[in-house]
Amino acid sequence: MERASGSALVSAPALEARGVSRDFGGRPVLRGVDLSLAAGETVVLLGPNGAGKSTLLRILALLLSPRDGTILIQGRDARAARPPALRHIGYLGHESACYPDLTARENLEFYAELFGVDDASRIDELLEWTGLAEAAGRPLRTCSRGMVQRVGLARALLHRPSVLLLDEPFTGLDPAASEALDERLRAVRAEGCAVLAAVHDVPRAAALATRVLVLHAGRIVWTSPAVVPDAAGLAEIYRARAGGRG
């Protein structure tokens, strides 16, 4: 799968955040967050509720403006050139951003038009890949949470982004659906996409990540070494750094 094209700098990280801060009503939510994401890696963001994970992901997806800081996509200032930067980003938040009264296919066709994806076979490919080909004609309102989540993932991948941002993508999924999502994320990474996912489940984070970041009170308080610790080791570190429950 080729990634979003452009005259990107070859050596630049897929995504980089420098000194990102954000307040809500005077309360600091992010305090100078720095992070870098290389092509083909899966970085998992761990942190307790209120740590600032969702805010950080929304800022990186260019859906929120930071108070301070810079977002670079493929080495270029993303906020200065928003539409081209958005072509590199796939974002799946807590909700699917898909219309419940449209079918899976209609949702994907709609977003394909917005992203200028003219290749009609891309939608078939994604419906097949997410195992939704047979249910593609059903309005999403009649589909399970797992199916809607998969349509959301297909939507986020539709334009072949080079950066995939996921906010607690496993929430509400049963074990089988979670396993299937796991497999799909590994496939996305294998194709060279950089993945940043906020995850609550420490064992899943240990299994999925090539790198783990712990975010606490708006700051990155721990970055894993090149080899991510196993689930028990990671849970211990997480408890120590963020007071989280492994």
Add this chain to the structure above:
Amino acid sequence: MRATLAIVRKDLRIEWRTRETATTLAVLGVLLVTVLAFAHDPDPEAAPLFVPAVLWSAMVFTGLLGVERGFLLEREQDCLAGLRGAPIDPTALYAAKLVVNVLLLGATHAVVVPLTGLFLHVDLFPVLAPLALVLLLGTVGFAAVATLFAFVTVRLRSRQVMLPLLVLPLLIPLLIAAVKATEAVLGAGLAGARDALGVLVSFDVIFVTAGALLFPAIVRD
């Protein structure tokens, strides 16, 4: 243009499938016309004087409800994040919502206008073309203002109070001109409505332009 058309098609497809907004607006429009017409129950000579009041009262109430629902659609499943995360000019979203609102309010007029004529015993057929022009100009101006503010208020818990509070003061010149133009059209035809039509056209140009310019700034965060 491509994004605008895609959003318009998507909204109309959802509306065709659910018929939620059109049904609500039509029912509200019928109720308002019925109450207003029968509350006054004017004699045949005075009846034409009530037509503008009935038509534009129905327009304001149905319009506020319809415009708000257009953005509520985008709140479910956080679809607004999907739109804002797409590489499109935010003006395309404003233009699309404006077009959809004008179409839905146009469909409401198609129910409200004949009923108004029927209940007030006024033959509107001979003045249908000029009346349609006045309704179109008034609806575009109304939708231009209401679409902009509906986006601001849709995220508020008190949106049903805030939207009329913000929109109605701005709409006063439009409503006065619309009522005057409708009155003139029912009396002397388009020629008598020239001044009021001028106000409506100016209002439309100013507020469609202002909406297109301001919308990207308010959609950013």
